[in-house]
Amino acid sequence: MSIEPKPGFVTIERAGYRYDAAGPAVVDAIDWTIPRGEIHCLLGRSGCGKTTLLKLAAGLLMPTEGAIRIGGEALAGPSPRAGFVFQAPTLLGWLSALDNVLLPISLKRRPAVADEDEALDLLNRVGLADFAHRRPSALSGGQQSRVAVARALVGNPDLLLLDEPFAALDALTREELQDDLLRLCALNGTTALFVTHDIGEAVYLADTVAVMEAGRITHGRRIELARPRHRDMRYAPSFIAACRELRDVMDGAATVSRRPAA
Numbered sequence: 001m002s003i004e005p006k007p008g009f010v011t012i013e014r015a016g017y018r019y020d021a022a023g024p025a026v027v028d029a030i031d032w033t034i035p036r037g038e039i040h041c042l043l044g045r046s047g048c049g050k051t052t053l054l055k056l057a058a059g060l061l062m063p064t065e066g067a068i069r070i071g072g073e074a075l076a077g078p079s080p081r082a083g084f085v086f087q088a089p090t091l092l093g094w095l096s097a098l099d100n101v102l103l104p105i106s107l108k109r110r111p112a113v114a115d116e117d118e119a120l121d122l123l124n125r126v127g128l129a130d131f132a133h134r135r136p137s138a139l140s141g142g143q144q145s146r147v148a149v150a151r152a153l154v155g156n157p158d159l160l161l162l163d164e165p166f167a168a169l170d171a172l173t174r175e176e177l178q179d180d181l182l183r184l185c186a187l188n189g190t191t192a193l194f195v196t197h198d199i200g201e202a203v204y205l206a207d208t209v210a211v212m213e214a215g216r217i218t219h220g221r222r223i224e225l226a227r228p229r230h231r232d233m234r235y236a237p238s239f240i241a242a243c244r245e246l247r248d249v250m251d252g253a254a255t256v257s258r259r260p261a262a
């Protein structure tokens with residue numbers, strides 16, 4: 001029986017990117033498809049090109065080769081359908097949490113009452129209803145990360161691009177935010193590409209985990225855990241096996257383990 005491939009919502013077609021025309025391809029002829037509503041996680045060592053690929057998918061950088069399509073349309077600039085959580089915290093220090101969440105709207109027009117209601121609802125959903133009027137300096141690192149996630153979700157984007165959004169957090173807060181994110185994506189049918197260095201985080205969140213190495217995606221693995229995900233799944237043998245396999249791939253050990261027995 002053959003399985004019909006699902007149509008892509010994000011289609012990356014032999015996309016390449018060089019920061020310098022004479023320099024190396026930081027993203028090198030990548031082909032990748034994310035079906036609508038799926039979460040794909042991208043793992044890879046520092047400097048392999050993950051942030052660059054995410055910026056290409058957001059239309060913040062234009063590929064120097066190939067193309068990126070969102071819902072069939074080739075990207076020609078920053079995608080209005082995408083919300084982005086940057087690797088470095090990018091909240092504006094002089095704005096309240098609420099005004100930071102409203103920023104994508106206020107850059108375009110004066111926010112209406114309905115926009116404020118939506119932003120407050122998002123802050124409520126990430127557990128920050130009581131912090132809407134605080135400035136970032138009066139929020140903990142985890143609370144700032146939640147504001148950044150809420151900001152990326154304002155306007156209900158079709159696509160969420162997240163660059164190590166929880167990297168600076170303690171393990172428990174991180175797990176809570178992973179559950180928040182899964183809940184919000186499931187609620188809205190959001191498609192997501194999530195960059196992380198944490199293999200367990202990738203397996204917990206993803207429908208597919210991709211491993212990137214020197215500008216290329218060298219490995220893709222479907223994660224067949226049921227949804228909704230639950231924290232007990234982290235101890236399931238299939239979860240641990242997926243983590244182990246991805247770790248081997250990242251260590252380059254997969255080639256060794258595939259070697260035929262002598």
Ligand SMILES: Nc1ncnc2c1ncn2[C@@H]1O[C@H](COP(=O)(O)OP(=O)(O)OP(=O)(O)O)[C@@H](O)[C@H]1O
Pocket residue numbers: 019026044045046047048049050051052053087
């Ligand atoms: N603006 C830039 N100009 C020139 N080179 C850049 C620029 N941004 C990134 N690079 C280079 O491109 C390569 C990939 O960078 P990128 O930020 O995509 O890596 P990454 O996989 O996200 O790494 P990390 O895990 O450390 O965040 C690196 O060698 C980096 O030095």
Ligand SMILES: [Mg+2]
Pocket residue numbers: 050051052087163
């Ligand atoms: Mg990066």
